Amino acid sequence: MGAFVLRRLAASLITLFLASIVVFAMVRAVPGDIVEQMMGQLGGSEGEAVLRRFFGLDEPIHIQYLDWLGRVLRGDLGVSWRLGAPVTALVASAFLVSLQLALLVLVFSAFIGVPLGLMVGRWSGGAFDTAIQSFNVVALATPVFWIGLMLLFGVSELLGWSPPTIYVSPVRSITENLTILMLPMLSLAFLQIAAYAQFVRQHVIAAMGQDYVRAARARGMPMRRVLLRHVLRNILVPLSTFMGLIFIQILGGVVVIESIFGLPGLGRLLVNALNARDFPVVQGALLTVLISAIVVNLIVDLLYRAIDPRLRT
Amino acid sequence: MFEIYRRTLLKGVALAPLAGLLGVSLSSQPAFADDAVLYGAADAKAKSGGRLTVGSLIEPPSMDIYHQAGEAVNFVAVLMYQTLVYADPLGNPHPLLAESWEVSPDATTYTFNLRKGVTFHTGEPFEAEDVKYSLDYMRNPENGTIGARDFADVQQVEVLDTHAVRVTLKGPNSAFLITLTHRNASPIPRGWYDRPNARALLNSSSVGTGPFRMAEFQQNSFIRMERNPDYWQPGLPYLDEIVVNFIPNSAGMLVAVKNGRVDMAVLVRPQDAKQLEGAEGLSIQRSISLNQKVLDLDCAYGPLTDERVRRAIALLIDRDAVMQAGISGYGQRLGTMVPGMQERWGVPIEQLPNQVVDVERAKALLTEAGHPDGFDIDLTTIIGYEWMEPAALTLVQQLAAGGIRANINRVDLGTWLTNFRSRQMGFTLNDWGTPPDPNILYYRHFRKQPEGADFRNWNDDKASALLDQGRAALTYEDRKSIYGRFQMRLAESVPTIMLFGADHLVVVSDKVKNHRMHPIGWHFGLVKTWLDI
Numbered sequence: 001m002g003a004f005v006l007r008r009l010a011a012s013l014i015t016l017f018l019a020s021i022v023v024f025a026m027v028r029a030v031p032g033d034i035v036e037q038m039m040g041q042l043g044g045s046e047g048e049a050v051l052r053r054f055f056g057l058d059e060p061i062h063i064q065y066l067d068w069l070g071r072v073l074r075g076d077l078g079v080s081w082r083l084g085a086p087v088t089a090l091v092a093s094a095f096l097v098s099l100q101l102a103l104l105v106l107v108f109s110a111f112i113g114v115p116l117g118l119m120v121g122r123w124s125g126g127a128f129d130t131a132i133q134s135f136n137v138v139a140l141a142t143p144v145f146w147i148g149l150m151l152l153f154g155v156s157e158l159l160g161w162s163p164p165t166i167y168v169s170p171v172r173s174i175t176e177n178l179t180i181l182m183l184p185m186l187s188l189a190f191l192q193i194a195a196y197a198q199f200v201r202q203h204v205i206a207a208m209g210q211d212y213v214r215a216a217r218a219r220g221m222p223m224r225r226v227l228l229r230h231v232l233r234n235i236l237v238p239l240s241t242f243m244g245l246i247f248i249q250i251l252g253g254v255v256v257i258e259s260i261f262g263l264p265g266l267g268r269l270l271v272n273a274l275n276a277r278d279f280p281v282v283q284g285a286l287l288t289v290l291i292s293a294i295v296v297n298l299i300v301d302l303l304y305r306a307i308d309p310r311l312r313t
Numbered sequence: 314m315f316e317i318y319r320r321t322l323l324k325g326v327a328l329a330p331l332a333g334l335l336g337v338s339l340s341s342q343p344a345f346a347d348d349a350v351l352y353g354a355a356d357a358k359a360k361s362g363g364r365l366t367v368g369s370l371i372e373p374p375s376m377d378i379y380h381q382a383g384e385a386v387n388f389v390a391v392l393m394y395q396t397l398v399y400a401d402p403l404g405n406p407h408p409l410l411a412e413s414w415e416v417s418p419d420a421t422t423y424t425f426n427l428r429k430g431v432t433f434h435t436g437e438p439f440e441a442e443d444v445k446y447s448l449d450y451m452r453n454p455e456n457g458t459i460g461a462r463d464f465a466d467v468q469q470v471e472v473l474d475t476h477a478v479r480v481t482l483k484g485p486n487s488a489f490l491i492t493l494t495h496r497n498a499s500p501i502p503r504g505w506y507d508r509p510n511a512r513a514l515l516n517s518s519s520v521g522t523g524p525f526r527m528a529e530f531q532q533n534s535f536i537r538m539e540r541n542p543d544y545w546q547p548g549l550p551y552l553d554e555i556v557v558n559f560i561p562n563s564a565g566m567l568v569a570v571k572n573g574r575v576d577m578a579v580l581v582r583p584q585d586a587k588q589l590e591g592a593e594g595l596s597i598q599r600s601i602s603l604n605q606k607v608l609d610l611d612c613a614y615g616p617l618t619d620e621r622v623r624r625a626i627a628l629l630i631d632r633d634a635v636m637q638a639g640i641s642g643y644g645q646r647l648g649t650m651v652p653g654m655q656e657r658w659g660v661p662i663e664q665l666p667n668q669v670v671d672v673e674r675a676k677a678l679l680t681e682a683g684h685p686d687g688f689d690i691d692l693t694t695i696i697g698y699e700w701m702e703p704a705a706l707t708l709v710q711q712l713a714a715g716g717i718r719a720n721i722n723r724v725d726l727g728t729w730l731t732n733f734r735s736r737q738m739g740f741t742l743n744d745w746g747t748p749p750d751p752n753i754l755y756y757r758h759f760r761k762q763p764e765g766a767d768f769r770n771w772n773d774d775k776a777s778a779l780l781d782q783g784r785a786a787l788t789y790e791d792r793k794s795i796y797g798r799f800q801m802r803l804a805e806s807v808p809t810i811m812l813f814g815a816d817h818l819v820v821v822s823d824k825v826k827n828h829r830m831h832p833i834g835w836h837f838g839l840v841k842t843w844l845d846i
Contacts, residue, residue, distance in 0.1 A: 030727075031725075031728060031731070032727035035457075036730065037374065038374075038380055039382055039459055040382030046461070047454040047456070047461050050454065050455055051380075054457065079513075082374045082375040083374075083375050083513065084375075084377075084510065084512045084513025085513055149564050152564070153564075153568065156572055160572065161572060162569060162571070162574060164574060165558050165560050165574045165575065166535050166558055167531075167534050259560075259561040259562045260562045260565040262534070262558065262559065262560040262561075262562075264532065264533035264534040268533045269532070269533055272372065272374070272532070275374075
């Protein structure tokens with residue numbers, strides 16, 4: 001087990017290293033830089049050269065990269081060029097907002113999507129199945145920002161209420177925090193519920209033809225128990241991979257929802273930093289997304305082993 | 314309710330004491346605080362207290378006012394940082410941190426007597442040494458500041474005593490007082506940037522002398538300012554706290570306004586104002602601005618090198634129709650002056666050449682210039698400027714009447730800025746604003762190189778000579794007549810076609826009282842805004 005984790009970690013580090021080069025080059029391929037952004041239309045060439053030197057933008061790109069990498073390896077993501085604040089602090093606070101939202105969406109949509117998938121899989125071909133299938137098609141094809149806006153407008157028109165636009169952390173007040181995150185969560189969950197239901201339904205239909213299901217039924221086990229005891233347990237392995245994928249997808253796709261609801265999450269941090277060409281923050285934020293993807297994948301792999309004893313070698 | 318207070322705004326200011334310099338020489342200013350004018354008119358019914366939440370679509374990238382340009386910074390910086398001089402809505406200079414001043418007859422030496430008893434948010438007293446440090450820091454390009462170019466004509470800054478400063482310019486500049494009204498010229502405590510971490514500190518605290526001081530800046534969320542308890546104007550500000558809440562999405566902003574999550578918001582899209590029309594408990598304030606949305610003509614670009622072609626283009630354009638398409642008419646049609654300065658400095662549109670559509674004459678000019686069958690040209694728009702797309706489509710139709718086949722070319726802002734700064738703007742829509750002075754408005758953009766930037770490659774001797782004269786003239790009458798002649802030249806030779814200026818549109822809840830938007834669009838007005846709660 002320990003050797004496995006170590007092997008995976010080593011592979012992850014190589015991935016991370018290669019990805020960091022791509023990220024670094026990509027960020028710098030965007031036209032314009034922080035100095036142009038700071039100066040606006042007012043700039044004069046003399047002052048601009050001073051600032052470029054200050055930020056090290058006059059160095060060749062590979063030197064800039066090695067310099068950055070060296071500091072990252074020592075655990076220092078640097079300082080935001082526009083704010084002067086440590087990147088680690090900026091990214092951490094934004095990441096926690098997005099992480100909380102993503103986890104809420106993941107769990108909430110699993111609670112609804114998985115039972116829904118079991119039911120429609122069990123009674124596939126019926127009217128209920130058709131209804132849910134149509135819902136799924138619509139939900140999967142609707143852009144998240146549209147759902148977010150409709151929810152916001154709908155709630156505002158019906159109840160004359162909209163969530164507070166100044167974020168409150170769960171540490172300060174969990175009720176206020178959840179009040180703020182409720183609509184963003186629902187907006188994102190809509191799609192994920194459909195995704196879960198679709199995924200589970202397919203696996204249930206496939207499982208229904210399997211010998212172990214027929215055997216269980218033959219023993220006179222009620223369908224409900226067959227589904228929960230046998231089918232669901234067999235789905236858990238692919239489901240955990242699926243959840244991992246969904247989680248990363250949510251984390252990467254919350255930008256629009258964050259801007260509609262004014263949440264200070266990672267997506268918004270990234271967009272604002274990119275607009276300001278604040279490279280250390282952009283790099284730090286992207287690196288965080290990468291690392292969380294790797295960590296999630298690792299967790300999924302470990303989960304496999306916990307769920308399926310056959311994988312423990 | 315749709316409240317248009319442009320008239321009352323202008324009237325209110327005209328009635329205030331010392332409002333106009335009309336006919337008055339620039340050279341000196343009586344020594345008393347003009348409280349009725351600073352930050353707008355007072356309100357006798359005003360009550361103190363409360364927290365105002367202002368919704369904002371844009372967020373300052375940083376609050377380091379000496380190194381960070383941008384309107385999002387200007388909006389809030391003026392509440393925390395003050396300048397020596399304040400410009401009223403008409404563009405008249407008034408004493409703010411300066412108590413009075415004297416200008417030498419050749420407009421090269423400016424002597425300021427500073428207000429006494431003013432302290433910075435850091436607790437340090439505001440004195441002449443601070444003014445000298447601040448101006449010297451800002452004008453030194455080695456510091457990478459944003460205002461170095463604005464103050465490039467400063468020769469030296471001398472401290473005369475603890476509360477007197479003399480600024481000597483390299484040449485005459487009668488607009489220097491208005492240059493000093495920009496937040497780029499806000500005094501900060503001497504030696505500030507020598508402190509370790511000085512730039513980062515400006516994102517968690519403020520070091521100005523303004524009526525509000527920074528309490529908290531949460532990136533991607535809000536900036537909170539609280540009343541400065543040591544503020545020098547008695548009784549001001551009225552509000553205890555201002556929270557500027559950043560909501561980057563227009564739809565999200567509209568819902569927040571409707572449900573009282575924010576008390577006030579600046580609207581950038583006219584359709585948002587339409588949506589909120591008639592909403593209960595809200596009103597839309599519409600007021601005049603210093604903005605101009607223009608069609609720029611690079612005089613070194615293809616057929617535009619010929620002045621007759623540029624005139625023909627001007628004669629094909631119906632500016633009212635373009636304004637209708639671009640901003641649903643929520644603005645002012647322009648001649649050669651921005652809306653907020655038209656009354657005081659603008660030549661009446663009917664006196665300017667090339668303002669009325671005349672397709673026949675345009676065709677004749679094109680034939681004369683060797684384009685009897687018209688020509689093809691790229692018309693550039695900037696991605697993200699919503700008004701440009703419909704305006705460009707209308708322009709394409711109007712130009713087609715004269716045989717000019719314009720092809721819309723959309724570019725991102727970064728690319729556009731690079732072209733603009735390297736004087737390769739081509740034939741493009743543009744959107745900009747100005748502090749309220751004709752020298753600041755025109756000089757850099759239209760003066761020949763190297764004194765000006767001459768972004769449009771106009772290279773016009775007559776216009777440049779007038780701009781030099783205007784910069785040196787001291788009285789309002791002289792300046793008005795010189796800039797009048799300059800505007801005639803601008804309209805005749807057409808390096809730019811000022812189409813229209815968008816009005817400021819602000820939605821406020823009914824409990825927000827005495828709010829007025831300054832034409833420049835920065836939140837000066839919040840100093841005298843109060844909450845009826």
